[in-house]
Ligand SMILES: [Zn+2]
């Protein structure tokens with residue numbers, strides 16, 4: 001059916017292996033039968049797959065919010081690879097093309113999809129969000145319109161980084177970050193760091209990053225934060241007020257937008273207090289599900305609070321940022337592993353431990 005170089009027979013002859021989440025804290029490399037290649041699908045040989053905080057969370061808990069892993073599921077969603085076979089209706093890709101994959105397949109029929117906010121689609125099928133299988137596998141079949149060709153000079157690892165970078169890009173779009181926006185980023189974990197990179201690429205003239213960890217603040221500074229402010233985990237009102245003053249001093253003026261990439265009661269309280277009247281607070285991280293925060297004092301200063309859910313239409317811009325050098329994601333890739341049972345287990349341990357690990361990447 002396909003017009004790929006190797007054809008479906010070659011694909012079938014080789015047993016496709018994938019990393020399956022089979023039980024709490026248990027990943028197993030096992031065969032993964034590919035679905036048939038539809039006319040608008042491509043079969044991609046995975047080359048680079050990153051580990052996300054959500055992958056680690058599923059491994060630890062077998063659930064995130066109301067998404068519960070009830071049956072073994074292939075993990076992974078930050079990925080790039082090489083096209084091996086294309087469906088008969090695919091015109092923009094050919095075997096051999098290097099592509100970054102957007103992991104969410106939306107329905108294109110519901111009001112959210114039609115309204116241009118397909119990330120809110122209630123029928124979304126997203127890599128490694130149960131019951132949908134992920135992409136830490138030798139091969140996957142994926143809609144061609146969600147596979148974005150990488151230009152020369154952008155590596156497959158950088159292609160896989162389009163997924164986390166997309167979170168930062170979408171947050172900046174939602175918060176209206178631009179060349180006149182002074183941005184405060186709370187949290188210097190992987191998401192805080194991509195938010196920093198995105199804010200700088202959107203032209204933010206000043207970005208201040210806050211964290212409790214000295215090492216991470218050092219990384220933020222090396223990635224272009226104009227100032228890094230160390231704070232405590234003490235959530236007492238007096239402490240928050242004092243830290244907000246230090247943040248404002250580090251900014252040297254008003255905070256127009258705060259991107260909270262941690263999502264704890266304390267960080268949201270800090271965001272609400274630090275953001276100028278008329279500014280925006282964007283909730284990116286989700287540390288706490290429920291929290292008590294001083295919302296009224298922010299409301300009477302017309303501080304807008306916006307949420308984000310994943311991203312939409314971000315891959316072309318991310319790839320352009322990478323191609324032009326406006327964003328360099330390479331320093332975020334701190335660890336690399338091959339694709340064996342032992343290495344998969346080790347890689348997830350390294351990612352879960354955190355510390356100096358930012359992005360752990362598989363090279364398949
Ligand atoms: Zn991710």
Ligand SMILES: [Zn+2]
Pocket residue numbers: 106107108109110111112113114118121122123124
């Ligand atoms: Zn939809």
